[in-house]
Amino acid sequence: MIDLRSDTVTRPTPEMRAAMGAAEVGDDVFAEDPTVNRLEERVAELLGKESALFCPSGTMSNLVAILTATSPGEEVLVDAEAHVLHYELGGAAVVGGVQMRNFDAPLAGCPTAAQLESLRRLADPGHEPRTALLCLEQTHNRRGGTVAPLARLQEASQAAHEMGLSVHLDGARLGNAAAHLGVPLCALTAGVDSVNFSLSKGLGCPAGSLWVGSRDARTRAHIWRKRLGGGMRQVGILAAAGLWALDHQLPRLAEDHAKAAWLAKELAGVDGIKVDRETVQTNIVLLQTARPAQEVIDRAEELGVLLTAFGPHTVRCVTHLDVTQADVGRAAGLIQRAAAA
Template identity: 35%
Template sequence: MKIDIDFFSDTNTDPSRGMREAMANAKVGNEVAGEDPTVNELVSEVCNLLGKEAGIFLPSGTMCNVIAYKAQVEVPGDYIVLDETSHSLVVQSGLIAAQANANSLPIKGERGIFKLEQIEEYITRPHLRNIPRTRIVSIEQTTNFGGGAIWPIEYIQDIAKLCKANNVYMHLDGARLFNACAHTNIKPKEYVKLFDSAFVDFSKGLGAPMGAVLVGSKEFIEKAWYYKFQIGGGMHQAGIIAAGCLYGLKNNIYLLQEDHDKAKYLSNALDKIAKIDIDKSLYETNIIYFGLKDTKLPLDNFIDVLLRYGIRMLRIKDKIRAITHRDISYDQINFTIKVINETLKLE
């Protein structure tokens, strides 16, 4: 079935003509030997933007997470504290246990965000020989399953202060960090300076087909290189990929607010449909969740009806997720709303 309007994810963007041209014309070299000029330029740009001294180019954000965890877990079984809905815990194939040899300590936050008092006991408790130590606090900005919620920087500052005092690492899953920055006008380096490691992803709103950069200290990145090789992340002539990331960084980062505006437009329109259950005030960035009410139409059937019109959304438990991005137009949103209205009127 042909998908014309894809709300499934902002990873489902097509590289633009300009991005494809940049990739086709990229200067390349041996990435694993540090000889690819386009990769080197991308890493340098990201380090400057995030305020970190070193970085490493990787195919995906998932690889960034697993390498950051592996490089900072000191003893097998160490705890990684993170929200119970975190992407790396829920949908990254058990990487914490299988790859990082660590235990997860899931915290029940609100929309993917927890507070200092919820984790303080795990950070400050005395070390006992039969209880794992907490080594990492991992934060996702923005939260995917939290509907694009933005961690208040004050929360992060408080947690970072506690972690630093207790020799606990801070890691930022910044797959959509630039979306948070677009909404808050807080510079990326203001967030990232609070973390020992962080990554940004280029395959979300920036529209690249793949690629992410993990940053931190020189010592940390040297460890990251070891684990990059270990899990098969070494690349050759990777400048072709990095050129797409650079194009997105230079041209599309300033367009992210448009994605947020589209999500707001969609949520406002959904809120006017009687059988749609949505709290439109919750959604600040490009991810929204909604449900159905006063209807016997199952969610899966609703999703199938949309698909027949070439519209794709994703069911997550008792909600439907829609993510706006550069390849969705306002006309397509209007068409989607029309289809939803007609579907629920007929039900």
């Protein structure tokens, strides 16, 4: 099977497992796990922030960020295709009592200043919820792994701050965005208040995501993580995987992008498939299929390729460290057969 469902299917390499096995550990609920402490310091520094907090998953890290930046009854502005809106089971509403208000930002889910201005509330506290937070996503998963240019990110963050909002960046694939733009991670996070940085996507770790932000906000984030059941003990074993990945997997993400670009080129214009190659900037390829997506996926599985549906006629393919260029070459032919009328 060639598994192109997601970069989350990546398994720890023998070298990563060796680093995990050798990790020095302590009780992280007492902040006594030296490996977790090192990972938090390292990620905070890479992202140019004061502090970081190790969470079990990106879903928890995003939820911690929203809970830290809002109060019940407030609202969060978010792109209509955002992960936090589609795939996190309404956690912010269930736990935080906040509502999500959508905008439609085709450019990697990143709104213009004018778009944000059009969402400005009239400051009528008798009727309107207070808008507390803007959530961005970089790279943008449902918009095909696309990357918002630095100038657009800065425009959105600045406009949000001028409106009195905090800004959170779901950077589950921030390393992919940095590789695409050829900039350091901290260039992408300079204007935002908090970040979710995932270790378990293209970086190939078995688990883990970091909330990243100011030292003050970390105090609140730490309380929310504990309330959500995310206080872990000798979790340096997982943090060691993260430290190893920062050295060995982060620098190789562009290889996944090359495989995705190749796949998009092969599949563009074949019978039953359309691909907008402009949007294939990182490791995600969205195929618009003439046949229903689920039929294409079922046929592809019979032929030996695993894919996911992103809409009734949209199929997602994701390249990652566990598929080689040869695998992608074979997958292209099989997907072509699966999608043909």
